[in-house]
Every structure is written in C-alpha cells, then in structure tokens.
Amino acid sequence: MANMNDVRKRYTLDPVVFGVTAALIIAFLIWGLVKPHNLTSVSSTVLDWITGNLGWLFILTATGFVIFAVWLALSKYGRIPLGKDGDKPEYRTVSWIAMMFSAGMGIGLMFFGAYEPLFHFVEAPPGYSARDVQVAMATTMFHWGFHPWAMYAVVGLAIAYSTYRLGRSQLMSAVFAPLLGNSVNGPVGKIIDILAIFATLFGTVASLGLGALQIGSGLDKVGWVKNPSTMVLVAIIAVLTAAFVASAVSGIAKGIQWLSNINMVLALILAVFVFVVGPTVFILNLLPTTMGAYANDALGFSARSGATVDADGESWLASWTIFYWAWWVSWTPFVGMFLAKISKGRTIREFVVGVMIVPTVVSLLWFCIFGGSAIREFTDGKLAFDPATSASEDTLFDVLANMPWTAIASALVMILVAIFFVSGADSASLVMGTLSQRGTPEPSRWITIFWGVSTGAVAAVLLAVSGDDGLTGIKQMAIIAALPFVLVMVGMCVSLYMDLRRDPLIVARGLLSDRVDEHIREEAVKIETSEFAVLDPETGDPIAPFVNDTVETIPPATEDKKTTEGKRTE
Template sequence: MTTAPERPPKTSDPRDPRHRTAHTRDVIPHPALDTALHSDADEPGKRSGIDLWAFLVPAVLAVGFVVWGIVSTDSLGDAADSASAWALENLGWFFVLSASGFVVFVVWLAVSRYGRIPLGRDDEEPEFRTSSWIAMMFSAGMGIGLMFYGVSEPLTFFVDPPPGTGGEGNPEAAQHAMATTLFHWTLHPWAIYALVGLAIAYGVFRKGRAQLISAAFEPLLGSRAHGPGGRVIDMLAIFATLFGSAASLGLGALQIRSGLQIVGGIGTVGNAVLVGIIAALTVAFVLSAVSGVAKGIQWLSNINMVLALLLALFVFVVGPTVFILNMLPTAIGSYLGDLPDMAARTGAEGAETSEWLASWTVFYWAWWISWTPFVGMFIARISRGRTIRQFVAGVLLVPSVVSLVWFAIFGGTAINLQQGGTDVYGDGVAESQLFNTLEQLPWSTIAIVLVMALVAIFFVSGADAASIVMGSLSERGTTEPSRRTVIFWGTLMGAVAATMLVIGGSDALSGLQTITIVAAIPFVLVMIGLAVSLMKDLRRDPLMVRREYAAEAVEAAVVTGVTQHGDDFVIAVEESSGTSTTPAAPESR
C-alpha cells in the first residue's frame, strides 16, 4: 500500500496522489507521471528489528577471523598472503578496469539525458543549501587516510618513482609523484562512492525504498532482492565495510604509535603497543556510544575538521608557501597528462609493476570499494533533491579539490625539504614521515600532538559512523539501529583492525593491505550489479518516459499536420477515444 509524502502539497496538481478521490486512489498511475513514494517498511510482511541472517553470518565470519588470528597468527598470515597473491595475479586487471569503468559510467550519467533526473520528487527542492551541501562533502573527503598518506605518498613516489615514470632523481619526479597521488585520491575513488550513493539516493528518495544495498537491486532481482539473494548482498556490504573501516583504524593506530615514539622518546615499540592503542580508542568509542552523546560526537567531528584546516593553514604559512602554490597547477597538469598511462597500468608490465600495484593502486581501489557502503550512504543522505548531474559534479569535484590542496600542502612541503637536503623520508616507514616533516617546522611538538589528537578523534567518530552503517544494514535499513548492535560492530571492528595489523608482523601496513584486497573482491561484483540495476531504473523513470512519449507524439502530430494542412496547423492535446498516445490530430488555422 502506498503512502503519500509527508511534505504538504505546493500545488493542486491532480497527478499528486494526495489529490485523488477515494474512487481513483488505488488506480495505478500512468508511468509518465510522478508517483507517490512508498516505503518498504509499510508493506505487509515487513518487520523491523534485526535481520538474523544478515547479522549473524558476517559476525560469525569476523569473529572466526579474530580467533584464528589469536590462535595461529602465522597460519592466518600465510593464508592471507596466498589469497592476496592469487587475487593480484588473477584479478588485478579486474580492479583496474572496474575502477576506471565506474569513472566513465558516472560521468556519462551526468552529461547524458539522465542527468536531469532528480533524487526525489519532480518538484522537490534540495534538502540542504548548496553551501551546506559542499561543506558536508568537504567533511566526507577528510579522514585518517589523508592524515596518514598526506606526506607519505607523494614523498615516497618522489624518492622511489612508480614504474615507468623514470628512475630515482629524474627531473620530473615531483610532477609524477603528485600526479600518481591525485590518481589515487581524486576522480577514481569518488566515482566509486558516487555510484553507490546514486543507487541508494535514487532508490530511497525517488522510489521510497529502504536504505539497504539490496533494495537498490529491485529492478534487477525483483522480489528476490528482499529474499536470500538480497541478504547475501547486505552481508557482503557489511563484510566490506567492516574490513575497510578496520584498515583505516589500523592506519590511525600506526600513526599514533609513531607520534608517541617521537614525542615520548620511547624508541621503537612492537605490535603490542598497536593493539593497546586500538583497545584504548575502542573503549573510547564504546563509552561514546553507551552515553548516547551523538551530538557530542558530531561536535567533536566538526572541531576535528576545523583543527585539520588550521593544521593545513599552519603548514602552508610556515612551510614553503611559494613552492606549494607552484605545485598546485603543476599537479593538475601532470595528473591530466599522466592519467591514460596510470589508468592502463597493470601487472602485464612485469613483476616490479605488479608488486607496486599490490602496495598502491590495487590496494587503494580495494580500500575505496570496501568503504562504499559507508560513504555511499552518507553522501546519499545529504543529497535529496539534487539532480544526478548536480550530484555527480559535487561528489567528484569538491572532495577532489580538497585532496589536491591537502597533498600540495603536505606532500609539497615534504618534497621541498627532501630536495633541499633534509631527509624526511628516513627509512621509508610511512607513518613517521608526517612527523619527520613537522619536526622541521616551528612549534613542531604542538603540531605533532595536534596530529595525534586529530587521528584519535577521527578514529572514534569514524568507528561510530561505520558501526551505525553496519547496524543499519543488519537491522533492515533502519536509520537508528539499536545501541547494542552499534557497540557490537564497533568493538568487532577494533578487534579486526588489531588482527590485521598483527598478521603483518614487523610490516604491519602489509597486513592491512593484504586483507583489504581480499575482502573487497566480492563487492566489486555487487557494484557492477548496482550499475546495471540503476540503469534499468533510470530508463523507466517518469521523466524519461515523458520524454519518449513527447518525442513520439509530437513527431506523429507534426507529420500528420504537414501532410493534411501543410505549414498552417496547430497541435491540440485532447483525450483520445482510442488507445493511441498521440495528441489529437492537428487542426488547420
């Protein structure tokens, strides 16, 4: 049974289901008309509460993963390495092609006739002002990843250039380093997020479906999207979110450990300290969830964004400002020039390239894909009323600009120091290079403590948000999952992060990368299915149906008019006595 939207009608449009009489209210509307939203939760047989299968299967698998890591760390590490090696050897090309394919797909949607379709009712205004929408996009583009790789990635590519870009010390190393970094952090990841966000936003706001990945498969699977097949899709989404978020938490723990070593002067410490850091931050997350201070976490997140901007402004002002400003246009030009080669780079170029891809590009594509349920739901939630064209332009461009500026400031500063003879690259340990760079600037101790505080708050707020998404997926799409479910997923996420770090042994980062690649493989197939399902939806959208009816009807009317009356005719729209959908025959003037 359909329900009318809650928003009061702006007009007395007879197409609006709220204006139908009791006699006509149950009549199925014409497919060319805007229709009332329905809610899956209001359909007979729909129940609220936890979906045991969607909850238990990923939970049991994740707990088993943690137990395996505790009982036999070495065997889990060997199994993970073998699975990752198989995936890279056989499916590396699949990740590379899929990521670029998603970019082409969402850009094509934006510039095509489908770009006019709103993510909501035909006459619906955007829920948020453009300035607020952009601000929230900005916040979505920040996180532990930018803190961890802001210096490390461009600096690493400068000192040890990617395959095919020239050897160490070549004069174009800085340009290629920035181009490769932007390749990993701009259009490709946000096109991946945009695809999932579009599918969810269209289904929820245009069709009234539940906020589930499986619900977006209705055009492809029909009623089976609410059966076992749909549950499998939601399980894969939970599994991907769990391991992708755990990878981010692991990066945060690595960086906090490095900061403690520098500020506290405690020297090199092992993985036991990493586990302790994760445990402490997980307890902080649980306390925040138990206290129910959702507004407090939101407040802390906003403060975090302000502190991150202040940190970037500080480095920009006291660092090599002119070099950073020169780096901005250089990075853009190099990125656009190198894009075809970077997008086509695969393991076919040799063992060196294959190994490099495993550590960088394929890991990134897997990481972004595993984050899509979380980020996709977020950007879908804030984009109601936007057209597809506006959605894609905002999602691709705003975070990409944020990443460009961030890497130009932090990466540019590190590259400038390295060029000038100050070795901030050190022994190549990624998590220490940001601190090595900050140590060369004034008030370095304050800046380092600020970085650790930023990462810690990102950890807590990120665990909170990701746990809510997993809770929503395991409780039939509810926007407010129970506190117990949220705490369970957050705690399990921390345990998975610790396990992923430990199986990497002395190279904890490799453990994160290995597991992330393996966990993301099934969700690539889900994303391809989402693209197909979304296209089936868009082709039947009322806006598109009206356009087809109009084109066919007007063409038929014009032909008839010219045939019967030459150039002297007008077209009138009247109810047809037959089944024809064309306008009434033209009348001579």
Template sequence: PPPGTTQPESEAAIRTAMATAMFHWGLHPWAIYAVAGIAIGYGTFRKGRKQLFSSIFQPLLGTKRTEGWAGRVIDMLAIFATLFGSAASLGIGATQIGAGLEFNGWVDEATAPLLIGIIVVLTIAFIFSAVSGIARGIQWLSNINMVLAVVLAVFVFVVGPTLLILNLIPATLGAYLGDMTEMASRTAATGGDEMSAWLSSWTVFYWAWWISWTPFVGMFIARISRGRTIREFVVGVLLAPSIVALIWFSIFGGSAIHAQQTDGDMTVDGAVVSDNTLFQLLNHYPLASVSTVLVMVLVAIFFVSGADSASIVMGTLSQRGALHPSRKVVIFWGVVMGAVAAIMLAIGGGGTEALTGLQNLTVVASLPFVIVMLVACYALWKELRTDPLIVRRQVAVEMMRDAVVNGVEQHGDHFQLAVDPVEPDEAEVREPLGDEDEARRS
C-alpha cells in the first residue's frame, strides 16, 4: 500500500493495496476512454465528420478552424501522445519479457542489447499485424490473447488460494468504492516525501499512461462500437473492463499476497521487483516452466495488439481521418514507435533507469494532452445539448408545462390533466385528400 496509510503486512494493508490497484486500473482510466470514444463516435457516425480527434472540437472552433491549422495542431498533439505513450508501453513490455528470460535462466542478464532485440521482434510483429487490418491481424491477436489470459487466470485460480480469491473479490470491490474519495485526494501533504515519491511512480504515471493511450483507444473503441447507443457504450466501456480488472487482480494479487504471507519470498531485499513478481508467483505452483513461458507469450501479444492499433490510429490521424490508412504510413509509425522505445532503453542501459526514463517520457508526452481532454469534455457536453433528440424532448417538456400553466390559469381548481385511450370515430377516419379534393375544398 502507499506509505503512511496502513501498517505493512496487515489486513488493512491488503484492503488498501487491492483498492489502490483497482483505483489505478478500474473505472477511472476507462472513463477517460469513454469520453473520447463517445465524442469521436458521435461526430463520425451521427454528424458525418472525419474520424479525427480534432473533429470533437468543431462545436467550439467551427468547421473552418478544425479543418485548418487548429485541427492539425490538435491531431499532432494526439499523435505525439500516442507515439510516446505506446513507445513507453512497448519498452515496458520488452523489460518484462527480458525479466522472464532471465528468471527462467535462458539469459544471464537482461541487458540493453537484448531488450532492444526484443523490441525489434515485437515491432516487426505488430507492423505485420497492423498492415493485415483489424479483421485479420488485430482481431486474431486479440482472440488469442483473450484465450491465453483466461487459461492463465483459471490455472492460478485453481492451483492457488481459491477460497482467499473468492473472498477477496467482494472485499476489494467494497474497499475500492468505499475508499475512492480518500484515494483520489492523496497528495504529498498526506505522507510527506515518501508519499510524493510513491505518487510519482504509481498514480501520476498511471494517469499519464492512460491519457497517452486516449487518442488511439478512444478512436478504436468508437470504430468498433458503431450502432450502439451512448448508454450501451458507457455501460460496456466502464463496466466490462472494470469487472475483468477486479477478477484479474483478485486472482493474481490474492495469490501473491498469500505467497508472501506463507513463504515470504515475493520480495528482494524487502522490495518488490515488479518485472519478476509474476514469475516468482508462478514458481510456487506446478508447471512453472510452462506457465512462465505462457506469461511471456501473453505479454508479447498484449503489447503487439496494442501497438498495432496505435500505428493504425496514428496513420488515420496523419492522413486526415482515413479509415484505412496506407500501409506505408502504418509501417512508418510502427518503425518510429519501436525506434523511440529502443532509444529510451539504450539511454537507460536496460536497468531500472530505463524504466524510470520510460515513465518520465509518458508523463511529459501526456501533459499537453490533459488540456486537450478537458476542452474535449466541454465540447462534447455542448454538442450533446443541441442533439435533435434532446431538443425535441426539451420542446415537449416546455409545451407540456405551458399547457398545464394555461389550463390552471383558465380553469383554476377544475383543471385536470389525464390521458385516456380514445378510439377514432369512423367519420374522422378519411383517406388522404388528392389534388382534386384539395382544389374542390379551396
């Protein structure tokens, strides 16, 4: 848990740690994606605009500016955030795969050249997937990823502390919802320098990471959610991933906590080595050699599927909203993304400094986009207020209110409003008038 909040290795610490994990991975990041997805999907599929992040701002800036220099600046910021956020994710994935190779004894040390080689392989894989298109590449990888993740989760659930995991699911949900206000208000003032350092490494980094993914995740889920109502979209985007995160963290977090309580070997010199934690956990269970390899494959596919989506979205943004960007553009952005990740790992030497550099890169890249997202929220709110459906409802409410007020003013206490089914009189049911009938009546 965060420093200074609870006594370490206590029941309260478990509750706080699980609630904090959900705070970082639950409703909050997906709420950011939901706003972006609604704004892009509404403008594209209801208003007929181009699938560009700048199209969100048309209610504020007008068509001329959003299709001119202002729109280009906004789309450039979206590309900038997506590029560096995805590059940081790719680098983090490479460090995790390198940690798995080192943990299994396949390499002595995950050096910078090894990590760069992993990035090259991942880059080639996601470029190939991206140029194959959503239906073939991304969907195929996503399906494989989902199956492998379910297999791994079920395996740990069965061989791990099953009863603890089942108890942890409702407890984590209750702690998350109950402590949400306290977690959202954590600052350096509540824990001093230790809390400040912890917030920088965890909460601030996660928020920056999620925001950097906003352009391409928002555009991607908007594209695959065409035909859904806003209510269906919000419920699906918020609840489905949050429920998956709750189950996932209860299974793996609960198993890691149980291993630490019983064996006490989930830390190195009293600190958690995040790259090795999952491999250390799986080493407690049968088929460790198989499950650790499965984790490396799962991590690789996860980051490949995310990176190829990002390269397609950056291609769409750079080609002014093309739903199917050219392969050359997609390949270009894929190569640039891999190069940025490789350079950051090379500068950091492949150690903890490399991870810190990737985190700092994510924060810096996301900072300008925070302002863009705040303005996007206002633009979406303003546009939804003028939607024809909303306007019709407002007019209907005003007409009903005026009718009631006039009725009370004219008839006083004798006025009443009722709705009764009335069968139309046969004399009132007539065929539509033709031109001759209209002329005769006039």
C-alpha cells in the first residue's frame, strides 16, 4: 500500500510548475487584450535584439545537434535500447513513422510546401542569383531536412533513455540528474520544466496560427467565405482547439494514432494527385537535382551568419533560418517527449534513423512535388507571385487552381491542415499536462483541457493584435519563447552523454573487453616465455630454443660418456 501512495504522490499536480506557468500565460493574455499595441511593440523590440545579437547561438547549436545525433547512432551507443533489455516497440513501424511525422511538422509542410521553394526561386537567398532552382530547393531542404529532425531526436532520446531505460519520471528536468544530482528536484529543475511548457505552448500556437490562416485562405479560394475576417479566423481556432482537446483526452492509442494514420493516407492521395496531374517529368528531374544540391550546399548554409552577409542578408536570416531554428526549438519539448512516448523499445540507432532519415526523405519528396509544381507554373506564366505581396497561406491553393478538380483538392488541403494540427496539438497538450503533474504518463483531463484552451486563447490574441499580418506576432513569440530552451537542449545533450557512458551494456562491454585484453596479454606472456625446440630437418636434433625472442646456442644432445666411448671402440 505504501508503494501505491508513493506513486499517487509522485504524479500529483506540481503547484510550482503549473501555477507559475499558468500565471505567466494568463498575464500574457491580459496584456494582449488590454494593451495590444504595447505587446506588439515590445515583442518586436525583443525579437530584433535576439536575431541581431544571438542569431549565432541558434545557428551553431542547430548544426551541433545534427553532429551529436549522427555520432550517437554510429557509435557504440547506437545499440542501446530505449527501455529495459528485451522490451519490444509498442507501435508498428508504419504507425510510428506516421505519428512522429504528423506531430513533427505536418502542418508546416502544408503551409510552406509550395510557397517556400517558389519564394527562394523568385527572390534568392543572400549571395545567390534568382531563378536558380537548385538554390531554391537546397535552401528549402536545409530548413526542413536533417537540422530540425536532429533537434527532435536529441530531446526525444534524452527523455526516452531517462524514462524507459533508467526509470526516472517523464520530465525534462529528470534528464539533468547526472548534472544536477538531487538539485534536479529543486528550483533549477522547476525552471527547466516551466521553460519547456512555455516553449511548447508558443510552438503549438505558431502551428495553430498557420493552420487557421491557411484554412481561412482555403475558404476564400473555394468561395465559401469571402475575405475571412479576424473573427472568422478566431472561430476557426476555436473549432480546431475543441477538436484537438477532444482528441487529447482520448489518449494516444485512440486519438493520435488514429488521426495520424488517416492523415498519412490523405497526404499520400494529395501528393499522388499533384504528381500525376502536375508537371510529372519536371518533378522527377527535380528529385536528383534537389538531393545533389542539398548535399552540396548544406555545409555552406550551416555556416551562413551575420558575419557573411550584409544588412539585407541579416534580415533574410532572421526571417527564414533563425525563425525556423527557433520554431523547431519551440517544438522540441512536445515533439521530443511525444517521440519518446511512442519509441519505447527501439534502439538509439533505430530511433535516430527513423526520426532523421525517413522524415527528411518524405520532406524532399513533398517539396519536389508541390514546390516543383509551383515553380513550373510560375515559369510557364500560369501563376502570379510577388514575394513582397503574395500571402504564404494562398500559394498552395493558387497552384491547385491551375489543376483539375480544384474544389475537391482545396477541400482536401483544408481537411489535412486541420487533422495535421489536431494530431500535433493534442500531443502538445498531453506533454504540457505531463510536465504539470510530475511526469505522469497519463495527465488528468482537466489539466489537458486547461492547456488546450490556453493554447487556443493565446493564438486568438496573437492573431488579433497582429492586424493584417496575422503571422507576425506568432513568429515573434515563437522565437522569443524558444531562446532559453536552446540552452536547456545543450544541457540535455551533455546529461545524455554522461548517462550513456554508465549504461550497463557499455559497462559490460568495457569489462568484457578488459578481460579479453588481459587474457590475450597472459597468453602472450606464456608464449614469450616458453621454449620451443627447433629441430634439424636432417638429424631431427634440436638446434635452438626461443626464449623471450632470443636465440641461444645449446650443446649437442649428451649421452652417457662410457656408452659413447664404447660405441667408438666398437
């Protein structure tokens, strides 16, 4: 009975983590409602300072996470399971991939799939010429390939290993046990969990804002709602919020897995449709071009910073690369913890390959199909696009307008955006509930509902205060909320490495290696100190032994002196 009491106590609401974070979110909502212009001004000032002075931090750490994740997969640590020895994966590989992809960036692919390649094609990144399809596709893949998924991988690995291998609570702070010791349960640990909830909420808000804007654009393009107002967008947010809260309280197995599998099928149908009716040959030619350009330019793009570009280049970096790195960082708490939840039983190597390679390949195919279609329509004069005025949420619908069955395809896009968001946001609500209740794997419904409703409320406020450019306020807060969590991620990498060095498999392997080396040395000593007679091939007499690798001369084989003399007399 004592053990059950301990378990109940362990998973009760953490009043500090929940209370402080909830108070900050409520204060933010009041600020936005009472003084919206002041909120916009302050957030813009903070954002300018971050991108101008700390952009290098996002750039360095993003590449560092890629190197760290790949090294773990290729090293001796890659064979360590994320669970006890003998644990098997809880989900089939297909469902596992579908769930992590939906949670990871599904809604972003819908929003930027056609827009970003076309944008970089028309207005090239700093240092490059416009109308270069290789640069456009390589830049897009740089933002959506290995770098974001490496960020998810390191956080997911740290949480999964700490929780399922070592039996710690499912908290961000629990990962820091090797660094903080008992202090992990003190103020520092509370701050880590608060920062994780804060980043998760604003990362989800960014997704919700993107989803609402694109659904609103779709309603306008198909003629169902003309020029959707802010109130229409808020209504869309309310519907999406109710949907993902309902999915979240149903649990992972019932809600997220079901929605993810449906989404994967619908996304495949949409991609095949555009591939078939769109510029098929151009898309096929674009695949090897994109792979080669990405492989060739990724290293150079990773080193691009304020030191290598002019003022316009710095503005471009802030709007694209730094925004993306911050956006991915803000997603890492809930995507990483969600990946950990669904990856129990898989090895570190399998986890890294599944999380980094598979989604990157899918992203490549997606951008080649939708981005390639947009670029071809633009070069053929079928699609009008101005980087300064064209809305990002409109581009995909404009591309579909030049294809058959436009209304059906546009409706499918809106359904996909809604489900992608719901499947990602409900996992975020579960993660925030887990962090609020000391790492419980199944947070209470009222906690999950609270964080879901809070997410919708913050998204509505940011859309309202942003005015005509509804995406501006959302981008600003995503970057601001992500900044402190970058340092948390660096600490998680260090803690994970310290834990892995003491893993039973690694320790046992080291002991076995030492014993084998000791045995080999002992045998070598025996061989070196043994005397092996070398026989004369004609007489069969020994002529020399080897003692410690030194040849020594020995006298001929002796016989009894009298016997020898007798033989001579005869």
